[in-house]
Every structure is written in structure tokens, then in C-alpha cells.
Amino acid sequence: xxxxxxxxxxxxxxxxxxxxxxxxxxxxxxxxxxxxxxxxxxxxxxxxxxxxxxxxxxxxxxxxxxxxxxxxxxxxxxxxxxxxxxxxxxxxxxxxxxxxxxxxxxxxxxxxxxxxxxxxxxxxxxxxxxxxxxxxxxxxxxxxxxxxxxxxxxxxxxxxxxxxxxxxxxxxxxxxxxxxxxxxxxxxxxxxxxxxxxxxxxxxxxxxxxxxxxxxxxxxxxxxxxxxxxxxxxxxxxxxxxxxxxxxxxxxxxxxxxxxxxxxxxxxxxxxxxxxxxxxxxxxxxxxxxxxxxxxxxxxxxxxxxxxxxxxxxxxxxxxxxxxxxxxxxxxxxxxxxxxxxxxxxxxxxxxxxxxxxxxxxxxxxxxxxxxxxxxxxxxxxxxxxxxxxxxxxxxxxxxxxxxxxxxxxxxxxxxxxxxxxxxxxxxxxxxxxxxxxxxxxxxxxxxxxxxxxxxxxxxxxxxxxxxxxxxxxxxxxxxxxxxxxxxxxxxxxxxxxxxxxxxxxxxxxxxxxxxxxxxxxxxxxxxxxxxxxxxxxxxxxxxxxxxxxxxxxxxxxxxxxxxxxxxxxxxxxxxxxxxxxxxxxxxxxxxxxxxxxxxxxxxxxxxxxxxxxxxxxxxxxxxxx
Amino acid sequence: xxxxxxxxxxxxxxxxxxxxxxxxxxxxxxxxxxxxxxxxxxxxxxxxxxxxxxxxxxxxxxxxxxxxxxxxxxxxxxxxxxxxxxxxxxxxxxxxxxxxxxxxxxxxxxxxxxxxxxxxxxxxxxxxxxxxxxxxxxxxxxxxxxxxxxxxxxxxxxxxxxxxxxxxxxxxxxxxxxxxxxxxxxxxxx
Ligand code: SF4
Ligand code: SF4
Numbered sequence: 001x002x003x004x005x006x007x008x009x010x011x012x013x014x015x016x017x018x019x020x021x022x023x024x025x026x027x028x029x030x031x032x033x034x035x036x037x038x039x040x041x042x043x044x045x046x047x048x049x050x051x052x053x054x055x056x057x058x059x060x061x062x063x064x065x066x067x068x069x070x071x072x073x074x075x076x077x078x079x080x081x082x083x084x085x086x087x088x089x090x091x092x093x094x095x096x097x098x099x100x101x102x103x104x105x106x107x108x109x110x111x112x113x114x115x116x117x118x119x120x121x122x123x124x125x126x127x128x129x130x131x132x133x134x135x136x137x138x139x140x141x142x143x144x145x146x147x148x149x150x151x152x153x154x155x156x157x158x159x160x161x162x163x164x165x166x167x168x169x170x171x172x173x174x175x176x177x178x179x180x181x182x183x184x185x186x187x188x189x190x191x192x193x194x195x196x197x198x199x200x201x202x203x204x205x206x207x208x209x210x211x212x213x214x215x216x217x218x219x220x221x222x223x224x225x226x227x228x229x230x231x232x233x234x235x236x237x238x239x240x241x242x243x244x245x246x247x248x249x250x251x252x253x254x255x256x257x258x259x260x261x262x263x264x265x266x267x268x269x270x271x272x273x274x275x276x277x278x279x280x281x282x283x284x285x286x287x288x289x290x291x292x293x294x295x296x297x298x299x300x301x302x303x304x305x306x307x308x309x310x311x312x313x314x315x316x317x318x319x320x321x322x323x324x325x326x327x328x329x330x331x332x333x334x335x336x337x338x339x340x341x342x343x344x345x346x347x348x349x350x351x352x353x354x355x356x357x358x359x360x361x362x363x364x365x366x367x368x369x370x371x372x373x374x375x376x377x378x379x380x381x382x383x384x385x386x387x388x389x390x391x392x393x394x395x396x397x398x399x400x401x402x403x404x405x406x407x408x409x410x411x412x413x414x415x416x417x418x419x420x421x422x423x424x425x426x427x428x429x430x431x432x433x434x435x436x437x438x439x440x441x442x443x444x445x446x447x448x449x450x451x452x453x454x455x456x457x458x459x460x461x462x463x464x465x466x467x468x469x470x471x472x473x474x475x476x477x478x479x480x481x482x483x484x485x486x487x488x489x490x491x492x493x494x495x496x497x498x499x500x501x502x503x504x505x506x507x508x509x510x511x512x513x514x515x516x517x518x519x520x521x522x523x524x525x526x527x528x529x530x531x532x533x534x535x536x537x538x539x540x541x542x543x544x545x546x547x548x549x550x551x552x553x554x555x556x557x558x559x560x561x562x563x564x565x566x567x568x569x570x571x572x573x574x575x576x577x578x579x580x581x582x583x584x585x586x587x588x589x590x591x592x593x594x595x596x597x598x599x600x601x602x603x604x605x606x607x608x609x610x611x612x613x614x615x616x617x618x619x620x621x622x623x624x625x626x
Numbered sequence: 627x628x629x630x631x632x633x634x635x636x637x638x639x640x641x642x643x644x645x646x647x648x649x650x651x652x653x654x655x656x657x658x659x660x661x662x663x664x665x666x667x668x669x670x671x672x673x674x675x676x677x678x679x680x681x682x683x684x685x686x687x688x689x690x691x692x693x694x695x696x697x698x699x700x701x702x703x704x705x706x707x708x709x710x711x712x713x714x715x716x717x718x719x720x721x722x723x724x725x726x727x728x729x730x731x732x733x734x735x736x737x738x739x740x741x742x743x744x745x746x747x748x749x750x751x752x753x754x755x756x757x758x759x760x761x762x763x764x765x766x767x768x769x770x771x772x773x774x775x776x777x778x779x780x781x782x783x784x785x786x787x788x789x790x791x792x793x794x795x796x797x798x799x800x801x802x803x804x805x806x807x808x809x810x811x812x813x814x815x816x
Contacts, residue, residue, distance in 0.1 A: 342686070
């Protein structure tokens with residue numbers, strides 16, 4: 001296995017078994033990229049991990065995890081305005097945050113070139129929805145390339161960067177979860193000799209760069225012209241691939257792109273069906289001449305895609321406009337618009353149009369569903385301690401609002417804390433809305449500290465100004481835990497510390513308590529006081545992310561054996577508070593009714609000790625945990 | 627036809643090591659390799675899976691439902707779940723026999739399956755079951771090595787021999803507790 005450092009700094013060409021995200025990072029270096037920015041979000045954070053894999057002094061590029069996606073996109077755009085090739089990357093819903101500036105980008109003469117990389121998530125593997133960002137390409141007049149494999153991710157990035165720089169326009173590269181995380185052998189090229197300099201090349205004469213009434217139309221005209229030019233390039237691009245039917249000239253054809261296209265190729269091969277597959281590299285603007293030829297040379301064509309009916313609508317319109325006789329089929333069921341394509345699903349969809357050639361795979365034999373295993377907060381997580389305390393302090397009928405982060409998992413049993421969720425940073429304002437005209441039910445909102453900086457500050461200022469009668473529990477764990485512990489702003493890992501209490505005071509918060517999350521009695525008391533306070537109140541429940549803490553402790557001391565707790569069987573009165581309410585995954589309940597502690601899971605932090613009504617949880621001697 | 631291996635376990639068990647070692651071994655045996663890890667909530671004790679497909683006609687990275695020749699699991703319940711989803715008739719489930727209770731089991735809502743139950747449910751699918759556990763493992767992550775050792779001994783997959791798997795494991799671990807891991811590998815291989 002090749003190290004990330006080697007991946008990013010090796011000068012000559014080589015080949016390696018690599019995941020899509022890493023292949024993309026290497027492609028950035030091969031393209032001579034100067035600036036990359038991001039906000040961490042699955043499925044893209046490993047691109048950042050690879051970019052950080054080279055020691056800072058050996059990086060020919062600048063990279064940062066920014067405070068949010070809009071900041072990331074603007075910073076990359078600024079670099080490009082100065083003549084530096086740039087890229088920003090984030091997850092699907094991150095584009096919503098960045099949209100306000102993104103939508104202006106196509107009107108800008110981006111002299112350095114800029115690639116906006118999206119990690120879309122059909123199947124909602126790690127996102128709050130499966131939004132189809134192909135719509136954004138149309139709305140923002142930004143072309144979109146869609147790789148299906150790590151190899152293609154590299155190749156299409158290089159192409160996107162080159163064309164973007166030449167036409168001075170932004171280009172989207174849309175990956176999906178299982179392209180980002182797919183693994184295959186990739187041939188990499190050499191790194192360019194002599195990195196480009198940092199001369200700031202911004203010149204307002206390249207613009208205008210200020211879209212106001214008088215300039216909007218010429219700028220929009222330019223954006224549309226470039227979009228058309230990109231489409232003409234794609235019409236003759238070798239990146240579009242034809243997979244001809246093994247059986248010879250076919251009257252049936254399938255049009256697809258990205259991973260769904262490869263699913264189609266596998267389905268055709270498995271069925272031995274007489275159908276050609278046209279795999280489009282660029283899904284906006286569509287290569288209309290190539291498509292028209294394909295439609296004209298096939299009697300029937302199936303448009304196979306994930307999520308919304310994006311390609312389908314365009315291709316049907318094209319067939320109509322050109323008066324083509326080709327019959328255009330598409331997915332039939334509402335369920336076909338949900339989830340991610342697989343070869344068997346492709347076969348089932350194709351069977352709906354061509355039952356003589358494709359068969360829906362037989363359903364799996366009915367079997368008893370095994371017990372579900374949902375993700376849980378880690379052993380020792382401070383959020384668990386906070387939820388346990390908060391839950392006990394809440395009056396009946398209280399409404400709890402969740403935000404994004406590890407603590408979102410609190411909505412599940414047994415905590416059931418945070419039972420409504422919209423988006424990053426929403427919890428304060430949604431909570432404030434729930435509190436309007438409501439004097440009978442307390443409203444408590446949760447928020448993580450990375451999300452605080454990402455998008456919650458305007459909501460907090462609003463709650464201060466309007467003195468919204470809610471309590472905000474700010475769960476401060478000192479990192480962006482959910483996506484793999486990227487540093488958040490203000491911890492001091494990068495730049496100076498920004499202490500949350502001081503910041504909140506400066507924002508005008510009048511009621512503020514700062515409590516260690518393991519101190520459950522103190523936290524509960526602070527929460528009660530906060531809820532009694534008329535108006536906006538903030539309680540910080542502070543504890544470092546223990547997964548990060550333990551990983552760092554083990555890295556410093558590889559032989560570290562964490563201490564543990566044990567259940568004193570003589571004292572245990574079988575309340576099961578530890579198992580059913582506090583619910584640290586370390587507790588094991590045996591068939592005979594006894595409870596023990598799983599030696600491989602417990603980290604010995606002891607936050608559970610206070611929760612046992614019979615005081616049966618005891619610290620084991622020895623060990624060196626926290 | 628592609629040869630498909632579906633790897634699964636509980637987030638935090640380190641199935642990435644298995645996937646990496648198997649990929650290396652498969653390449654050493656001359657197979658074209660395609661695969662995919664599921665990332666995301668891996669550290670939060672949920673079910674996790676990783677996919678490995680050998681052979682040039684596999685273009686997509688995930689093992690399709692019901693098409694795994696081998697399901698390799700680091701935990702019993704996950705082995706059952708993986709087999710029910712992915713195992714094809716005639717395929718084999720090989721799992722490391724350890725137990726991590728999910729919340730639903732701990733709170734008494736669901737039962738944890740016995741080894742016999744797993745075997746019976748897999749047999750209903752037309753599959754075979756093998757399990758391995760090694761006494762006195764000092765670090766649970768070495769369960770990976772045990773699984774690879776037994777896989778080599780069972781000779782279930784083309785090219786997954788004792789030699790290729792052993793050296794792939796060494797390559798993947800790159801020195802980290804290598805001797806102890808290889809000892810576990812050898813013990814499990816019998
Ligand atoms: S990663 Fe950190 S914050 Fe997230 S659940 Fe684990 S310990 Fe808690
Ligand atoms: S001491 Fe062990 S059992 Fe108690 S909360 Fe921490 S990890 Fe869980």
C-alpha cells in the first residue's frame with residue numbers, strides 16, 4: 001500500500017491500488033493545482049486527508065478545511081481570480097451552503113480555472129437526504145463531468161482543470177459515494193516540473209466582476225456562450241464511452257452516466273442482451289449531437305440514471321426537437337427514483353421495458369431479520385453523559401431540537417434527545433420558532449462546536465436580539481468528530497484559540513454556563529437554571545471527543561492499556577440503568593440477567609459510575625486511562 | 627464471472643485491514659481487483675461492510691446482493707446479516723466468533739443469534755458456515771489475522787493461499803505488531 005505522502009509527492013509516474021478520493025488528490029497535484037479548500041463531509045473528507053498527507057513544506061499547493069462550504073468556495077474562487085488553478089470539494093448538501101456565491105461563478109472570468117468537486121450521495125449513506133446536484137449545473141450554467149471510477153476521477157479532473165483554465169470558467173466534477181470510496185489500480189502521471197508562482201494576477205479589466213443591473217446581461221451572455229462552447233467540446237470528447245453489445249449491431253440502446261452506466265454494462269453482459277450502452281462523461285451540457293446520433297441509430301433507447309429524471313427529461317426533449325422516431329424508455333416506479341443503482345436494480349428497470357431480454361433478479365429468500373445494529377455514541381463520549389443529565393432535568397412535554405454531528409444519534413432510543421433536524425446550524429432558529437407563542441413547553445436545542453462556527457452564529461445573534469425563550473446546549477468536543485476529526489476553527493490546532501464563552505458573551509448572550517459534560521449533577525442544575533431563565537440561555541457541555549482522545553493517547557503510547565470499570569456483582573440490584581438508559585456500548589447483558597463490562601470496548605473514563613443507583617459500577621485497579 | 631468477497635463487521639473492528647490485505651493478496655495472485663469500503667460512521671459501532679471483486683468483468687465496486695462467493699465477518703451477528711444480504715447459494719460464510727451486543731439486544735427487544743442459529747439460517751440460503759476463534763488474543767484487532775489464517779486454510783478462493791495471504795498481511799500491517807499477528811494467523815490456519 002502506498003502512503004499518502006508518497007501518493008502526493010512522488011515525482012515520476014507510477015501505478016497504485018487507490019480509492020477515488022485519493023486518486024483525485026493526486027490528480028490535483030498532477031494538474032499543478034495551487035489552492036484547494038473544503039469543509040469536511042462524507043463522502044469527500046479523504047481528499048483532504050490525502051492533500052494533508054504531504055508534509056506542509058513539500059506541498060506545491062495550499063490546502064485548508066474552511067469554516068463552511070461557502071467560505072471554501074469563495075476562497076477557491078478568489079485564488080482563481082488571481083490566476084491560480086483552484087478546487088473546492090464538499091458533500092452534496094454542502095452545495096446548498098455554498099450556493100449563494102456558486103450561482104454567481106459562471107459570470108466571473110476565472111482566469112486561473114476552478115473545479116468544484118461534489119460528493120453526491122444517492123442512497124443517503126451518510127447524508128440527511130439524497131439531493132440530486134445535477135440540477136445545480138443547469139441553474140448555475142456550470143458544466144458537469146461525472147466519473148464512475150477512481151481512474152476516471154483522475155482523468156476527468158485533469159480534463160476539467162485544463163478546460164476550466166482555458167475557458168476561464170468553473171467546472172463541476174460530480175462524484176457519488178461509491179466512486180469516492182471505490183478502489184482500483186490507477187495509473188498516475190508525473191508531477192509538473194517547476195510549480196507555478198504566486199504572482200497575484202487579478203485585474204478588474206478581465207471582468208467586469210461586479211454584477212449589477214447594467215452588467216448582468218453581458219455577463220450572463222458570456223456565461224451562456226462558454227456553456228455552449230463546453231458542450232461542443234464534449235460532443236467530440238473521447239471521455240464519452242460506447243460499450244457495444246457483444247452480439248453485434250443492436251437495435252436497443254441505453255444512455256447513462258457515472259456509476260449507473262457501469263451497472264448497465266454489467267446488467268447487459270449478465271443477460272447477454274443485444275443492447276449498446278452509451279456512457280456520457282458530461283451530463284451538462286449534454287453532448288447533443290452524439291446523443292442525437294445514438295437515438296437515430298437505435299429503435300429504442302432506455303435512459304438509466306439515479307435519483308431525479310434529469311437525463312430523461314433532456315433526452316426526451318432532444319428526441320422531440322429533432323423529430324426522432326426512437327422510442328425513449330425510462331424508469332417506471334417511484335421507488336426507482338430512490339436509492340443507488342446496482343447491476344441487479346439496473347436489470348430490473350431494464351426488464352420493465354424489455355422483458356424479453358432482461359429479468360428482474362429473484363428476490364432473496366425470506367428470512368428472519370437479524371437484530372439491527374445502529375451506530376452509537378462511542379464508549380466514554382461526552383454527549384452520552386450530557387444526554388443522560390439533560391433527559392433527567394427536562395420537564396414533561398419539553399421539545400428538543402437536534403443539529404448535525406455525532407450528537408444527531410441522540411434521537412434514537414434510549415436517549416430520544418433532539419427529535420427534529422433540518423440542516424447544519426438550524427437548531428437555534430428552529431428552536432426559536434418552536435418557542436414562539438409557547439409558554440407551556442420548554443424548548444432545548446443542541447448544537448456541536450464545529451457546526452457552531454459553520455452556520456449557527458447568525459441564528460445565535462438572532463436569538464440574542466429577539467431574546468428567544470430557548471435553551472441552547474452547546475456540546476463542545478473540540479473537533480469535527482463525525483467526519484473523522486478534522487480540526488475545527490478556534491481550537492488552537494490551526495490559528496489562535498477562540499474561546500466559546502468569550503465569543504458568546506461578545507455576541508450578547510446574557511445567560512451562560514460552562515460545565516464539564518461528565519459532571520452530570522452540575523450540568524442538570526445548570527440546565528434547570530437556564531430553562532427557568534426567561535429568554536435566551538446557553539449551557540456549554542464540554543468534553544473532548546473520546547475517540548480522538550484515545551486514538552491520540554494510543555499513538556503516543558502504543559502499549560497503552562486503558563483502565564476499565566467493572567460491575568460489582570454483589571452490589572448490582574439489576575436496575576439496568578447502565579444498559580437501558582445510560583447505554584454505553586460497553587455494557588453487556590447476559591441471558592441470566594447479570595451485567596458485565598466488555599473488556600474490548602470500555603475505555604475506563606468512569607462517566608457511567610455516577611449513573612448506577614446501586615453504586616455497583618466500580619473502577620478496576622491498574623490501567624492508565626483517563 | 628467475477629469472484630466476490632463481502633467483508634463485514636462492527637464499526638471500529640478495523641475491517642479496512644482485511645480489505646487491504648485481501649486486495650494485496652488478490653493482486654499478487656494475478657487478479658484484477660475492484661472494491662469499495664463503506665466510510666462515514668465507521669467509528670460509531672454500527673454495521674460496516676467492505677467489498678472486493680476479482681476479475682475483469684466486475685466493473686462496479688460493490689458486491690451485488692446475493693452474489694458473494696465468500697462473506698467474511700469479524701463478528702457473529704454481522705456475519706449473519708452479511709450472509710443474508712450477500713451470500714450466494716453455494717457460498718461460504720466465515721466469521722470470527724465474537725459477540726458485540728447491539729442496543730436492541732441489550733435492552734431485551736431482540737435476541738442475539740446462537741452459532742447454531744446462524745448456521746441454520748445460512749444453510750437455508752444454500753450456504754455453508756465456518757467460524758474461527760483463537761484463545762488468548764491480546765488485541766481484538768488481531769482477529770483480522772485469525773480470519774485470514776482460516777481463510778487460507780479453507781482454500782476458499784482462487785489465489786488466497788497461505789503464502790499470499792500471510793505476506794499480504796505483513797505488507798498491510800507494515801511492522802505493527804507483526805509477529806503477534808502472524809502467530810495468530812498461523813494458529814488459525816492450523
Ligand atoms: S467520535 Fe467523538 S464525539 Fe463522536 S460519538 Fe465518538 S466520542 Fe462522541
Ligand atoms: S467507563 Fe467504560 S462502561 Fe463506563 S462509560 Fe466509560 S467506556 Fe462506558
